[in-house]
Amino acid sequence: MKKSFGAKTIIFPTPAWVVCTYDSNGKANGMTAAWAGVVCSEPPAIGVSVRKSRYSYQCLLDRKAFTVCVPSEKYAREADYFGIASGRDTDKFMESGLTAVRSELVDAPYIGEFPMIVECRLIHHFDLGVHTQFVGEIIDVKVDDDKLNDDGNPDIEKIRPLVYAPTVQQYHGIGPALGRGYRLGKTLK
């Protein structure tokens, strides 16, 4: 028997990524986003949704660039902090002790300590209601070289990204591997 929850944004899993920008003074800032995901393969693109009231909103429009920084489990506290504080009255990098690294490819900083970074150039923004979705073309993906698997690809079990459960507001880690995409389903019959 299913219980109805009404018209609410309840769905699992969502990510917990930190979207970083420079403000008009050149100060590095970041905000945690769960309303985000890949939106296109070619051009490769990510969408991140930001409320108009957020300090990052104007930074995104002005700089037309952002990075998506993937925290590992050990940075869950910092990731959550970036979702609580506001860049209007806080230097989140200074307060958290994290390092703002200037991207050489886009006009945005990234978090040096985080293991996986996606550098984006703003190509669209869509006003959807209280959130505006900012779509960034992926210019580069950078991953710590000690977080790769034997094939040289990013290893999710080494990166250990966060999973966020909205409504219940809980962060989780990644669990055990369950099978390979485009293979598991072939064993159905």
Place this chain on the structure above:
Amino acid sequence: MKKSFGAKTIIFPTPAWVVCTYDSNGKANGMTAAWAGVVCSEPPAIGVSVRKSRYSYQCLLDRKAFTVCVPSEKYAREADYFGIASGRDTDKFMESGLTAVRSELVDAPYIGEFPMIVECRLIHHFDLGVHTQFVGEIIDVKVDDDKLNDDGNPDIEKIRPLVYAPTVQQYHGIGPALGRGYRLGKTLK
């Protein structure tokens, strides 16, 4: 030291959700989507990106409705199958043995066995390149009543949704709880 992977859609985690529609003959169909996420809180909305070549593409445009069905770990094989087969030449529900339940709220079916269902009415579609992003306003969220926590809210550890790692094409389960959103970060200092 970070290694560059270039302009690729590599980011963790992404979801593995099955987007269900009716085709022009009224046949229930579904496709697995990892390029998807919440995009707005008010109106509550989800975005799912679909290639023009997919059978679901025209179904979404014609029916202007879809459901997002969240598989639990035990349905990882079926979820992957829905990403491999095409509704053009297959009845995926018949082949997989899953049950297509007609939504009473939108013109789309949902997968009865999956623990979490989001029913959506199409409100936007954005041509982004090889993918079109379909944005659906959430009309209702339904969750199996044995998958709720003591507060009556959906419990991610009971629902056990899939996490997908693109590029390495691996499904994972949910790991241990790491802390509460909007609370963990307050302990930073």
